[in-house]
Amino acid sequence: MKKLKQNLPIMIGCFMIIGLVAFSFIYTYFIKDTLKPPPTFLYNDEGKMIGTYGYPPSLTYPFGVDRFGRDVFWMVVDGAKYTIAIALVVAIIRVVFGILFGIFYGFTGKKFETIVNPFINAFRFVPAVIIVLPIFQMLQFGVGGNQFRIISLQILLISFIAIPILTSTIGDEVKEFLKNDFILSSKVIGAGNMWLRRKHVFPFLRTRILLLFVQQTIQVLFLLTQLGVFRLFIGGAVTLFIDDGDGRDMSKANEWAAMIGSNFFELSIDPWVIIGPSIAFIVTIFAFNLIKLGIERMIHKQQVPTKQFKHHSVKDFGSLNDFDFVNNTDGKTDLLEKDQSSFVLSK
Incomplete structure (x- = not known):
């Protein structure tokens, strides 16, 4: 019972994330084709027209209907699998390469640090969105090939933008870990760097991999939100036109950050248009924070010595x-x- 209570944050967070993704797939393959589009005009009980696209939130349309006649709630549900999948894939790439480069960095000397640190500091003090902004703009307008290639390059770009900082952070931890007495003793009796990496460094980092993964997933979600404000969408955009001929660039995949960015200029007309994707982001980040809290508790518990001496006796x-x-x-x-x-x- 005690163990279940300690792991409860992880279980709740995983249940929320899996539930969002599963509901998104169920909608795409089983519900989407059965839904009727929202009516063009709304009428009251007396038959008088009281409104047209877009509708504010109501019991029928929890997140409202945008000016293009799309139910925002189901758009958010549809975009859950894309947004969460992008965040998870980018986090995996970051953690894998960050650990590999970080271990290498941890075994290097001060001369190598003097050369590499100015490059790493550039990524530490300059916001990531500023660095990826010009490249993202070129990729969004079709530079580089077909759609699949563009999406792959976009994901790799937001993945590798954080690897220099991860390399430095993990490398510094490895350097401190290598100062332990048992590491120095291993070196004295002839242990090489490969043996130290396999027998000591990898087990040391193994308990931190999952925590790093969750932290990077949360950071990716924040970065996607920032890119959305600049109307930079992963997966490309499609232009939709209103009756008066006014066009808007919208995300093809209903990705949440893109939904916020594409409707940013609609805030003065329909301020509720970003409520849906914003709530989805809050719920998802909250779920990952619960998982992060549970992992931190597990790591802290492992670090506490189990054997206690009864000094009072x-x-x-x-x-x-x-x-x-x-x-x-x-x-x-x-x-x-x-x-x-x-x-x-x-x-």
Whole structure:
């Protein structure tokens, strides 16, 4: 029961994430074709027209209907699998390459650090969105080939933008870990770098891999939101036109950040248009934070020593002579000397 309580945040967070993705696939393959599009005009009970696209949130349309006649709730559901999948794939790439490069960086000397640190600091102090912005713009307008190739390059771009900082962070942890006495002892008896990596460094980082993965997933979601504000969409955009001929660039995949960015200029007209994707982002980030909290608890529990000594039960033996003996049996300590049988020493 205690173990279940400790793992409860991880279980709740995973249940939320899996539920969102599963519901998104169910909608795409089973529900989407059965839904009727929202009506062009709304009428009251008297038959009088009271509105047209877009509709504000209501019981029928929880997140409203945008000016293109699309139900925002089902758009958010449809985009869940794309947004979460992008975040997970990017986080995996970041963690894998960050750990590989970080371990290499941890075994390097000060001369190598002097050369590499200025490059890493450039990524540390400049926001990632500023670095990827011009390249993302070129990729979105079709530079580089077909659609699949563009999406692949976009994912690789937002993946590798964080690897220099991850390399530095993990490398610094490895350098500190290598200062331990048992590492120095291994080197003295002839252990090489490959042996140290396999037997010591990898097991040391293994407990941190999952935590790094969740942290990077949350950071990717934040980066996607920032790109959406600049109207840069993963997967490309499609231009939709309103009746008056006004066109808007919309995401092809209903990715949440793209939904926020594409409707950014609609806030003065329909301020509720970004409520749906914003709530979806909040719920998803909250779920990943729950998983992160559970993992941190597990790591902290592993670091706490399990064996505790009962210092309060230790008695004073100052009155014993140098050649008096103590007999330890069954968790209690009896003095062999009869006149000192009152002293007790616990384990």
